[in-house]
Amino acid sequence: MAVTTSTPPDERTPDTAEGAPEPRRRRGNAVDVWLGVIAWVVGIAFFFPVFWMVLTSFKTEADAYTPTPKIIFEPTLEQYEGVFSSGIGPYLANSVGATVISTLLVLLLAIPAAFALSLRPVQKTSDVLFFFISTKMLPVVAAIVPIYVVVNEIGALDNIWTLIVLYTGMNLPIAVWMMRSFFLEVPGELLEQASIDGAPLWRTLREIVLPIISPGIFATALICVIFAWNEFFFAVNLTAANAGTVPVFLVGFITSEGLYWAQLSAAATLAALPVVIAGWVAQNKLVQGLSFGAVK
Amino acid sequence: MAEVVFDQASRIYTPGAKPAVDSLDLTVADGELVVLVGPSGSGKSTALRMLAGLEPIDAGSVRIDGRDVVDVPSKDRDIAMVFQNYALYPSKTVAENMAFPLKMRGMDKEERGRRVRQAAEMLGLTDFLDRKPKAMSGGQRQRVAMGRAIVREPQVFLMDEPLSNLDAKMRVQTRAQIAELQNRLAVSTVYVTHDQVEAMTMGDRVAVLADGKLQQYATPPELYDRPTNAFVAGFIGSPAMNLLDLPRSSTGVTLGGVEVPLPREISDAAGSRDRITVGIRPEDWVLESTDADAGSVIKAVVDVVEELGSESYLYAHLAEDTSTSIVVRGPGRVKVRFGDPIAVRPNPEALHVFDVETGQRLP
Amino acid sequence: MTTTLERPAPDKQAGGAPMIDRAEGWRRRAPLLPALIFTIIVTQIPFLLTIFYSLQSWNLVRPGSQSFVWFQNYADVFTDSQFRQVALNTVVMTLGSVLIAVALGLVLALLLNRQFFGRGVVRTLLITPFLITPVAAALLWRTVLLDPTLGLVNFVLSPFGASGTEWISEFPLASVMAALVWQWTPFMMLLLLAGLQSQPTDQLEAARVDGANSWSIFRELTLPHLRRFIELGVVLGTIYLVNTFDTVYMMTQGGPGVASANLPFYIYQRAFLGFDIGQSAAMGVVVVILTLIAATFALRLLFRTFSGEEEAA
Ligand SMILES: Nc1ncnc2c1ncn2[C@@H]1O[C@H](COP(=O)(O)OP(=O)(O)OP(=O)(O)O)[C@@H](O)[C@H]1O
Numbered sequence: 001m002a003v004t005t006s007t008p009p010d011e012r013t014p015d016t017a018e019g020a021p022e023p024r025r026r027r028g029n030a031v032d033v034w035l036g037v038i039a040w041v042v043g044i045a046f047f048f049p050v051f052w053m054v055l056t057s058f059k060t061e062a063d064a065y066t067p068t069p070k071i072i073f074e075p076t077l078e079q080y081e082g083v084f085s086s087g088i089g090p091y092l093a094n095s096v097g098a099t100v101i102s103t104l105l106v107l108l109l110a111i112p113a114a115f116a117l118s119l120r121p122v123q124k125t126s127d128v129l130f131f132f133i134s135t136k137m138l139p140v141v142a143a144i145v146p147i148y149v150v151v152n153e154i155g156a157l158d159n160i161w162t163l164i165v166l167y168t169g170m171n172l173p174i175a176v177w178m179m180r181s182f183f184l185e186v187p188g189e190l191l192e193q194a195s196i197d198g199a200p201l202w203r204t205l206r207e208i209v210l211p212i213i214s215p216g217i218f219a220t221a222l223i224c225v226i227f228a229w230n231e232f233f234f235a236v237n238l239t240a241a242n243a244g245t246v247p248v249f250l251v252g253f254i255t256s257e258g259l260y261w262a263q264l265s266a267a268a269t270l271a272a273l274p275v276v277i278a279g280w281v282a283q284n285k286l287v288q289g290l291s292f293g294a295v296k
Numbered sequence: 297m298a299e300v301v302f303d304q305a306s307r308i309y310t311p312g313a314k315p316a317v318d319s320l321d322l323t324v325a326d327g328e329l330v331v332l333v334g335p336s337g338s339g340k341s342t343a344l345r346m347l348a349g350l351e352p353i354d355a356g357s358v359r360i361d362g363r364d365v366v367d368v369p370s371k372d373r374d375i376a377m378v379f380q381n382y383a384l385y386p387s388k389t390v391a392e393n394m395a396f397p398l399k400m401r402g403m404d405k406e407e408r409g410r411r412v413r414q415a416a417e418m419l420g421l422t423d424f425l426d427r428k429p430k431a432m433s434g435g436q437r438q439r440v441a442m443g444r445a446i447v448r449e450p451q452v453f454l455m456d457e458p459l460s461n462l463d464a465k466m467r468v469q470t471r472a473q474i475a476e477l478q479n480r481l482a483v484s485t486v487y488v489t490h491d492q493v494e495a496m497t498m499g500d501r502v503a504v505l506a507d508g509k510l511q512q513y514a515t516p517p518e519l520y521d522r523p524t525n526a527f528v529a530g531f532i533g534s535p536a537m538n539l540l541d542l543p544r545s546s547t548g549v550t551l552g553g554v555e556v557p558l559p560r561e562i563s564d565a566a567g568s569r570d571r572i573t574v575g576i577r578p579e580d581w582v583l584e585s586t587d588a589d590a591g592s593v594i595k596a597v598v599d600v601v602e603e604l605g606s607e608s609y610l611y612a613h614l615a616e617d618t619s620t621s622i623v624v625r626g627p628g629r630v631k632v633r634f635g636d637p638i639a640v641r642p643n644p645e646a647l648h649v650f651d652v653e654t655g656q657r658l659p
Numbered sequence: 660m661t662t663t664l665e666r667p668a669p670d671k672q673a674g675g676a677p678m679i680d681r682a683e684g685w686r687r688r689a690p691l692l693p694a695l696i697f698t699i700i701v702t703q704i705p706f707l708l709t710i711f712y713s714l715q716s717w718n719l720v721r722p723g724s725q726s727f728v729w730f731q732n733y734a735d736v737f738t739d740s741q742f743r744q745v746a747l748n749t750v751v752m753t754l755g756s757v758l759i760a761v762a763l764g765l766v767l768a769l770l771l772n773r774q775f776f777g778r779g780v781v782r783t784l785l786i787t788p789f790l791i792t793p794v795a796a797a798l799l800w801r802t803v804l805l806d807p808t809l810g811l812v813n814f815v816l817s818p819f820g821a822s823g824t825e826w827i828s829e830f831p832l833a834s835v836m837a838a839l840v841w842q843w844t845p846f847m848m849l850l851l852l853a854g855l856q857s858q859p860t861d862q863l864e865a866a867r868v869d870g871a872n873s874w875s876i877f878r879e880l881t882l883p884h885l886r887r888f889i890e891l892g893v894v895l896g897t898i899y900l901v902n903t904f905d906t907v908y909m910m911t912q913g914g915p916g917v918a919s920a921n922l923p924f925y926i927y928q929r930a931f932l933g934f935d936i937g938q939s940a941a942m943g944v945v946v947v948i949l950t951l952i953a954a955t956f957a958l959r960l961l962f963r964t965f966s967g968e969e970e971a972a
């Protein structure tokens with residue numbers, strides 16, 4: 001993120017009056033330091049539950065259930081072993097499969113669509129855009145009944161491809177919007193130059209446009225990954241042991257094992273970890289993506 | 297190498313609105329460098345883009361080397377274009393940028409490399425061939441854009457304000473380089489600029505556009521010496537020509553209460569008009585002593601003095617008629633200051649006269 | 660359902676370009692079609708089926724019970740007092756969480772939009788809740804944080820004599836909202852921070868030279884500049900939070916009673932626990948209609964936000 005901090009409010013042009021610039025500056029710094037401290041406190045407060053979850057995942061159940069929460073304890077990997085031995089593996093594989101394949105499909109469909117809506121706009125561009133975004137406005141609950149019935153009818157319940165198709169449909173509208181705003185940032189002169197140079201359309205796209213918008217593609221993909229990985233509603237209603245994803249595993253896990261906090265924390269940590277790390281690594285891109293490129 | 301012809305070519309962006317380029321007739325001879333100049337919005341870029349195939353031609357035709365190109369896509373027009381912002385491909389190195397149009401034409405790798413190296417040498421880019429455009433200065437990028445045009449060895453070069461992103465000094469330097477290069481390669485070139493100095497120094501011929509219409513198409517000296525209408529007269533030259541709307545008198549016109557005689561043929565051409573527009577370039581005033589006889593010199597009061605070193609410009613208003621301002625060129629060092637009186641006399645041999653209504657030159 | 664696309668596009672020409680011929684028109688449209696067709700199939704057809712099912716009496720556990728009953732299901736839905744309660748919950752939950760998250764996010768963005776030691780780290784800490792799988796987050800809130808005897812919240816509050824509060828059963832809706840706010844505040848913060856940082860510094864400097872103080876700069880310049888980012892945050896937040904299911908499912912199961920149930924959860928209960936296809940479809944249709952009304956406003960907002968880049972349509 002471009003670090004364009006605004007001038008701190010108290011840093012005015014130094015007065016020549018008795019006030020003398022010195023103490024004033026010091027006061028400004030003091031305010032800054034305090035606001036910095038507040039920011040740290042809030043940051044830690046927001047993060048603390050996550051920290052506690054990770055911490056708990058390394059405790060024994062006995063250490064997890066204490067009236068006074070324990071910070072010092074003997075860390076153990078016992079919970080993670082427990083989670084793995086209760087079979088999170090296939091669920092993780094399903095999550096990875098559904099997330100990766102649906103994200104690739106989304107990109108495959110969204111990139112050409114966004115291209116048609118930006119660089120070589122078709123007629124009625126804004127109607128099409130409106131249609132795409134309006135599908136996001138309609139709650140999925142209203143569609144789940146027929147989806148269930150149809151999926152049941154064609155024998156595709158508890159099938160990973162069902163989730164892939166639905167996740168693609170779920171992320172596609174947002175992806176089209178995001179990709180379009182990234183496409184719009186490609187200078188028109190470049191395309192004109194390419195057409196004078198005699199590059200066919202697909203080459204212009206591949207060799208010139210895609211390298212420029214690759215950060216945008218990355219951001220779009222990341223957002224699709226987050227939403228697909230974390231999706232629960234379709235997964236819980238349409239899958240079971242076969243095609244279940246990690247969130248489904250979490251639910252099944254607590255119902256079968258009861259609420260054991262330490263083990264639960266280990267499972268939750270494993271469920272959240274991939275997306276958290278991806279988000280941390282790409283936080284700048286995330287903002288740009290989510291604001292539809294409205295932010296440069 | 298080719299001749300380029302605009303034949304009554306027009307571009308109308310919005311149906312019913314005024315054409316952005318209106319029935320343009322222009323011929324660029326083989327190997328010639330023609331500059332399109334005009335104020336902002338006059339249709340220069342549009343005309344160039346019509347030639348490039350980036351804008352459709354709504355009426356008339358454009359021919360390159362005798363071939364009507366109205367329906368020919370840009371890539372088949374055998375032209376190369378240099379854009380104002382250079383339009384370098386950010387993901388490609390300098391060498392790849394320059395080689396790209398050749399690659400698209402299916403040229404083999406060896407020949408590409410040879411041409412790129414040759415162009416890079418010509419432009420002093422040899423050391424930068426592996427850099428990305430991002431890591432280069434404005435002037436260097438400009439040269440890469442030039443290089444990409446050169447390697448093509450096209451029939452026509454098109455340039456749309458290629459120097460406007462450079463600082464003043466770079467601009468003068470690059471201007472000379474481009475002119476020299478074009479001369480050497482002898483490729484017909486259409487060059488768009490709004491900078492009249494660029495136009496006058498670079499162009500073999502200059503086309504002045506205003507409101508989408510061609511005003512005059514001539515060599516720079518001719519443009520300066522015989523502007524065909526008041527617009528061109530005012531547009532070419534800096535500071536601009538003094539254009540004064542004056543009443544006729546028996547032998548000429550009256551300016552600041554003084555009788556200015558007109559040469560015979562102008563007087564004849566002006567016919568029975570009551571008023572005419574008289575154009576006097578700043579250098580065509582003669583500074584006289586302020587003591588001179590009142591009837592023979594025009595008295596004025598200085599508002600601003602611009603001293604440029606080798607010459608100076610005096611901005612003044614007439615003593616008799618304070619609403620009329622004039623610009624007078626003086627020697628490098630002048631003693632007059634704000635509020636000082638001066639006395640001037642136009643050189644009658646160098647007057648330009650235009651019709652008040654139509655702005656057309658007389659005779 | 661969205662009717663935006665059904666109108667055949669008259670060949671309105673932009674500008675005076677020579678008519679783009681049919682072939683060229685299709686060439687330009689072609690890249691759009693796969694995405695469009697896919698979206699129509701996956702999102703529109705189910706809605707049409709929802710309408711169809713909503714006119715039937717159909718319970719999955721009684722095979723052969725399917726019959727056409729016209730608007731009976733709708734009548735049932737509207738006389739269902741629980742449904743009204745749940746609809747109200749949905750509005751409170753969605754708007755409440757979004758607005759609180761935006762407000763908190765704005766404060767955090769302002770805090771982070773200044774130089775201080777470890778700013779990047781603080782931002783990383785702050786965005787983490789948004790990335791956590793909602794199911795895991797809900798579990799975390801329900802157990803580690805809000806457990807009446809062993810939860811951290813009561814532990815922290817115990818010096819103030821608040822120990823033993825049964826948050827989940829006493830304040831179910833508020834508990835769910837707390838978890839949602841925790842997850843969505845970081846998102847709003849990121850968005851608004853980006854907005855703050857996209858404000859041209861020369862504008863701020865000019866105002867400072869003009870003698871404006873910090874507060875008036877914020878009110879007169881920063882807030883108007885942030886407006887479209889705030890609107891975007893509200894619209895996106897609403898789109899996602901209306902559909903909240905996982906948090907309710909994991910934290911409260913909608914209970915006690917329907918005190919914390921929202922429409923997605925309620926419909927889920929009807930369809931997958933009651934197996935009443937007809938009624939849940941009817942509820943779905945009602946939800947769509949309500950959402951469309953809300954969405955029309957939201958979309959206006961969104962389109963104005965982007966009007967800068969839209970051709971006048
Ligand atoms: N895409 C467009 N749609 C509608 N009108 C346009 C478009 N492009 C240019 N125009 C109009 O056409 C006229 C000529 O524009 P053009 O860009 O050719 O001017 P120019 O001479 O190059 O000006 P400048 O020196 O500012 O670049 C202007 O009045 C402009 O407003």
Ligand SMILES: [Mg+2]
Binds near residue numbers: 340341342
């Ligand atoms: Mg231009």
